[in-house]
Amino acid sequence: MKTRFIYPLVFLLISSLSFAQDYKERREKVKALKVAFITEKLELTTEEAQKFWPIYNAFDEKQAELRHEKMRAILNRFKPGNVENLSEKEASALLIQMEKIEEDLFSLRRKFIKDLQGVVSAKKIIKLKKAEEDFNRELLKQMREKRKG
Known part of the structure; x- marks a missing residue:
């Protein structure tokens, strides 16, 4: 698909996310948009996509677990008065504990990159990092615009 057709579609879908929708449903829509965005940015072939997405999804899920664990540990300790x-x-x-989680995240990322090297080119792995950052930036932008409007 041409970029000029995908971008408006992706961002129209992002902007159509309603606050009334439940969190899980919104998260699934954002995930679907992210998949489309990354697939296009990396120009994944069908064969590459079939191998890439199971690796990416497993990494993304484990990364989310570790970050959630880290935040829970930190937030529980940093409630008002707890630090003092x-x-x-x-x-x-x-x-x-925080260092251990950071080390786990680093090790997870290292394994993820190693696993991807057998599936896509090094250039596409670099493009993935940029695509993730671009997607997150655009998602935040859409959320800010929605709050203002």
Whole structure:
């Protein structure tokens, strides 16, 4: 498909997401839009897409779990008054926990890239990082515009 046809479609769908929809449904729509966006940006062939998406989805799910775990650990400790009440030992333990999750995220990303190298070119892996950033930037832009309007 031509870019001039995909972009308006993708961003029309993003902008049509209603606040009344439940979170899971919105998340699934955003995920579908992300798949379309990345597939187009990487110019994945059918064969590449069949191999790429299972690897990407497994990575994305595990990454989301780790980030959620990290945020939960941090937020539980940083409720009002909790930081001041942390002992030095508790603060050290929290730092260790946060570092461990960051190391896990780094290891996960490293494995993901290694797994992708057998499926798509190095150039497409680089393009993937940019496509993810572009998609997230555009999604945030759409959300801000929706709040204003």
